[in-house]
Amino acid sequence: MISVEEALAKTLNLVSELEVESVPLQEAAGRVLACDIVATRSQPPFASSAMDGYAVKGVEVEPYAMFSVIGEAAAGHGFSGTVGAGEAVRIFTGAPIPKGADYVIIQEDVAVRGKLITLDSEIENHDYVRPLGDDFAAGDRIQAPRVLRAGDIALAASMNAPTLQVYRRPIVALIATGDELVIPGEVPGPDQIIASNSFGLKAMLEEAGAQVRLLPIARDTKPSLTQAFTLAKSADLVVTIGGASVGDHDLVADVAAELGMERAFYKIAMRPGKPLMAGRVLDVPMVGLPGNPVSSMVCGQIFLVPMIRKMMGHPDVLPRELTAKSTQDMPANGPRAHYMRAIISEDGITPLLRQDSGLLTVLSAANALLIRAPHAGKIDAGAIVSYLPI
Amino acid sequence: MISVEEALAKTLNLVSELEVESVPLQEAAGRVLACDIVATRSQPPFASSAMDGYAVKGVEVEPYAMFSVIGEAAAGHGFSGTVGAGEAVRIFTGAPIPKGADYVIIQEDVAVRGKLITLDSEIENHDYVRPLGDDFAAGDRIQAPRVLRAGDIALAASMNAPTLQVYRRPIVALIATGDELVIPGEVPGPDQIIASNSFGLKAMLEEAGAQVRLLPIARDTKPSLTQAFTLAKSADLVVTIGGASVGDHDLVADVAAELGMERAFYKIAMRPGKPLMAGRVLDVPMVGLPGNPVSSMVCGQIFLVPMIRKMMGHPDVLPRELTAKSTQDMPANGPRAHYMRAIISEDGITPLLRQDSGLLTVLSAANALLIRAPHAGKIDAGAIVSYLPI
Known part of the structure; x- marks a missing residue:
């Protein structure tokens, strides 16, 4: 098993900042500025x-x-x-x-x-x-890289910058795999369930700035998976969901290997979501997530969101961890980093009672992942812990 | 002068939740659920x-x-x-x-x-x-109203809900007014500046969930303003920028009155952004913001964002104020609530040195509005203060 930090370094290594494109000022909010904006005039331009x-x-x-x-x-x-x-x-x-x-x-x-x-x-x-130039002088700059917020857009307008140079948004292809899946609105067979991870991940990755394509569900056959990878060839990142375990029916790794993947199969010391596959398929960066609903969503948060941020040129690739007081005593943690579904409120942070990785009701109720490091000792209520808002 | 709270109550009274519409699950993230989602099946549907x-x-x-x-x-x-x-x-x-x-x-x-x-x-x-139904049972619900996050979308998929009932997103028409304005990319005359507020506000209100239409700049003439209001007639909210002061050249109030506005002109006990106009023009809710760049952006944050949230059906109309330690001593505040441009970091919150309402460079550098209540006493570094992230 490797640590979350090692796995993050390896997955982040698969991607780079995307190319720079020009966008109109009014579409630039939330994008990452790639080239300095230079004021062509002073503001005010006169006293x-x-x-x-x-x-x-x-x-x-x-x-x-x-x-x-x-x-x-x-x-x-x-x-x-x-x-x-x-x-x-x-x-x-x-x-x-x-x-x-x-x-x-x-x-x-x-x-x-x-x-x-x-x-x-x-x-x-x-x-x-x-006075003339009280706000800024001609030649003053908004420095890249910078995530453009509303105040920056107003300032860029004031500097007379009608178009801005920003990093392109990544295109992510999501492939849910498994004979047990049908899409919402279909009638599942007696052994089937509804595909949910791909819809949740789409929302998560779009919020992070990606453009997400949901591909048709791939069946547990080599032709079906091969077709899915082929459809995903023009994406900047391919994400498969399910089939990344060691079960005899998990074909994703085999098909990826046939398509030229330098295979990297990680068992990561984390809960939920131990297995993760990563590499390049048909020369596209690829991550294989576990099929368990909560595992795939947590792995999306921990690994995919930073990859999106890196491709978008974010100056801070890793979302900032926050801290809060735990409202509960907590026992010592085992050898795996634990991302506990939790609720953050004014009183502090409270891990939810049921932490099984199959429970989407618990994920939906949570608004934070409380982070317990590997081998973290037991703590008392009131101790400060780290978390990621979700 | 009226308090910020009174002004907020009055402006919020102008708008209501918009009608409910069906959207595909994959477009529902960030929207507010208007009707409970009911699981049509248990999950897992079998042990x-x-x-x-x-x-x-x-x-x-x-x-x-x-x-x-x-x-x-x-x-x-x-x-x-x-x-x-x-x-x-x-x-x-x-x-x-x-x-x-x-x-x-x-x-x-x-x-x-x-x-x-x-x-x-x-x-x-x-x-x-x-066990069968370990996550949820048929008939279990995701209760409305609720802002739909990625985890909710995954759960809704799992419940087999392909379309969701959400509140419609409001359409906001932004009208920048003033003979001194040209749009970014144009060459300003010697007495002119670049319109910036409308671009910053567009980014802010779109982030809050609105669909924003930037109308052409209205000139300081009655026909031009009348035309702008007429163009904005189909919006859910009309926002004018500038012309909401008491200057002889501020025609917005006059034209709005001619178009049937029950005039409400507020002097609000706040800095920046004292004057605000609010009412209904051509039966559309209307807010007139001051023309000062920082004033208009701060008023947008304090008044318009809650209006957008109310129209979108948000269960919490007012964005939650956070608290942090002030890194600085601060003198007693005057009679007006002060929304100070500030930087929040791990060390606490630091108000920026220059608080003049014309400085977009300062707004762009800030990531928080530190809130000082009217007549708040002086405080020492280390005291807890409230702020809004921006």
Whole structure:
């Protein structure tokens, strides 16, 4: 058996960052920036008013000072003249500060009579001028790599970047295998069950950023599996579900080998989900997940999500583990890392009672995987433990 | 001025859960379940083997016991006969337990010679039988409302639910207003800037689940604004950006009033983003955001995201506030709730130095809004504060 960390290193080694593509700014959120965004202009591009009020010379500002209003500056329509001594320009938020002025009196501090304004007895001591380049200067950058969030998109727009260079999203082909499976909506035979893993994994991997193709269920025959692998040839990653064990009916490894897989078959010191197959089939990176529903979902979280993140160019390939207080005493762990289905709440984290790897009801009830390291000692309630949100 | 809570109650009152629609299981992740999913079958639908091994009668299991292998049960292909005394059936994970058997010896505990097996001296004391209905029984439910995550999708598949009833995603029309704006990629005039808020808000609201339509920039004229509102008539929510202040050039309120808006103009005790307009225009819920970049993004987070969540049927309309240790001393807060751009890390939460509402560089650098309540007292580094991840 190898450790989860070793298995992760090996599976991550199968994939690389995908090529870079241009996407319109409005489709770039959630993608990973591949090339720096360079501001082609400063923001604000001119000194501008931060408030509605009157632009004047700052040296003239004092209680009861009077100014004659000689014009108006609105956002998008500056005042073309120059503000002289004793003069003011009516100004609105975002408008350029007119020549000659360097101070904005907010309108709340002013009494207006016709074309004359008089300052109040108390005036806020703040110029309300946004200097040119206050936010950023031409040439400033948003540095790659970076996962683009809403605030970054707004900033990129402000820098006048209509298209961004990002890593391509990986295409993942999912192949559920097994004569016992039918797809939801079909009527199962007496010995059959409904395929569930592929649907859950599709949701998980799409949330991580992949484009997922659900291939038809492969039957437990060599032709059926060979056909499935062939259909998956154009994907960036092929994932099989089931058939990755050592049972006589688990043909996936045999068929993969016939298709040129340098076979890597791992028994990983983890619960759930001990067996995992990984390699390249028809020159496409391939991971074979166990068929047990919860095992396949947990292995998807631990191994596939980081692979997707690596292909998408994520600066942090491994999702960050969080910590919380355990609400329960827990016995010492055995030799395998245990990813316990658990509920995280304001009170801390509570492992669910039933941890059998066949129970999707328990996985659905969980919102976290509580991580117990191999040979971790027993702990008392209140101890800090690591978890991954799911 | 009204409090953030009052303003939230008023804006949330403008919208309701949208109608329910059917979506294929594979497109349901992230949506909110509107009707319970009822399992049409039990899982497993028969007692089944949890491991690869041999199915026997449990009463016969003891060290060195011998059995003759009379057949095979694979997943999808059960054994049709009955297991008698001294008999075993080769069985694989997921296969139905044959009639007459009630125990699976794992293959690791068995020596095989031809059609005879002999148990080892030490046998694991576990039957490896998954009872019928161990995961769920026919009639069990996934209860609505519920935000559907990957584990729920797998469980719904397993319950044989090919389509799910979910709330429709809201359509949001975004209208940026102002003569000073051009869209990214255009060449701005000397008094102009690039529209950024609408692009950032689109990313934010789409992440929250909305379908966002970016309308053309509306100019500071009544016909242009009227046209924009008319284009937005089929949306579930209209959001204007800019023009929601009290400046003489802010026409949005006037035009909205002409189009039948019961005007609600709020000065909210919050920083950034004091002014907010809300009501119904042409019978569509409408929110007018301030034009300042950071103000509009923060107001989007505080007011629009909960509205989206309510329309999508979220059981928790308000995103959950988290808590962390402040890494800094902070002075007492004024009368307005302050949503400070901050960075949350393993060390705690650190407000960024510059909190002016025009700085998108600061918003982009932040990953949290640190929340200071109105009149909150001064705190020391190490104190627990609330925040919203962004």
